[in-house]
Amino acid sequence: MLAVNLRSFKRKLAIHRKTYRSFLNKMEKTPAPKIDQLTPIVAAEVWQQVDCTSCANCCKKMTPTFTAKDLKRIAAHFNQTVDAFKEQWLLKDKNNDWVNVKQPCQFLNKQTNMCSIYEVRPADCAGFPHLSKKKFEEYAHVHKQNLDYCPATFLMVQKLKDRVATLTLHK
Structure with missing residues (x-):
C-alpha cells in the first residue's frame, strides 16, 4: 500500500477530472453491463493501493x-x-x-x-468513500462529488473506466 501524494493527486485530477466525470455521467444514465459485479472487485484492488491515513483529505476538505x-x-x-x-x-x-x-x-x-x-x-x-455500493448508478453522483477530494475514488473511477473500455472492445 502506498502513501497518498496529494500534490500528485491534484495534478492527475486537473488532467482527468472532465473525462472521469463524463464517464460517471454516462454510467449513471446507462450503466455498463456487469458494472455492479465489477465495482467490488475494483474497490478491493483500490484498497490494496491506497492508504487513507496517509491522506485524510476527506477530513480536511469535506464534512459528514x-x-x-x-x-x-x-x-x-x-x-x-x-x-x-x-x-x-x-x-x-x-x-x-x-x-x-x-x-x-x-x-x-x-x-x-x-x-x-x-x-x-x-x-x-x-x-466513505462509498466505493462498492450495490447499484453503481445510484452512487455515481456521490463518486462525482468525491472524485475531487478522494484519491481512492479517483483510482476506482480510473480503473472502472479502463475495464469498461476493455469489456466494450471485447464484445
Missing part, C-alpha cells in the same frame, strides 16, 4: 452529515446532551443537515491523520 443516531452516539461519547454537542461542534447547512462547524474536521488528529472519535464516528465517515 450527522444523522440523529450519530448525534446521540457521539454526544454520549462526550457525556453531553445532543443539544450541547450540536452547539459546540456543528451547524446546519443549506440543506438543513447537521455538519461540522469548521474544516478540517475538529476530530481529525492532524499529526497522525487519525480520527479521534473513530469508534463512534458518523455513519457518513464510516462508509
Whole structure:
C-alpha cells in the first residue's frame, strides 16, 4: 500500500477530472453491463493501493452529515446532551443537515491523520468513500462529488473506466 501524494493527486485530477466525470455521467444514465459485479472487485484492488491515513483529505476538505443516531452516539461519547454537542461542534447547512462547524474536521488528529472519535464516528465517515455500493448508478453522483477530494475514488473511477473500455472492445 502506498502513501497518498496529494500534490500528485491534484495534478492527475486537473488532467482527468472532465473525462472521469463524463464517464460517471454516462454510467449513471446507462450503466455498463456487469458494472455492479465489477465495482467490488475494483474497490478491493483500490484498497490494496491506497492508504487513507496517509491522506485524510476527506477530513480536511469535506464534512459528514450527522444523522440523529450519530448525534446521540457521539454526544454520549462526550457525556453531553445532543443539544450541547450540536452547539459546540456543528451547524446546519443549506440543506438543513447537521455538519461540522469548521474544516478540517475538529476530530481529525492532524499529526497522525487519525480520527479521534473513530469508534463512534458518523455513519457518513464510516462508509466513505462509498466505493462498492450495490447499484453503481445510484452512487455515481456521490463518486462525482468525491472524485475531487478522494484519491481512492479517483483510482476506482480510473480503473472502472479502463475495464469498461476493455469489456466494450471485447464484445
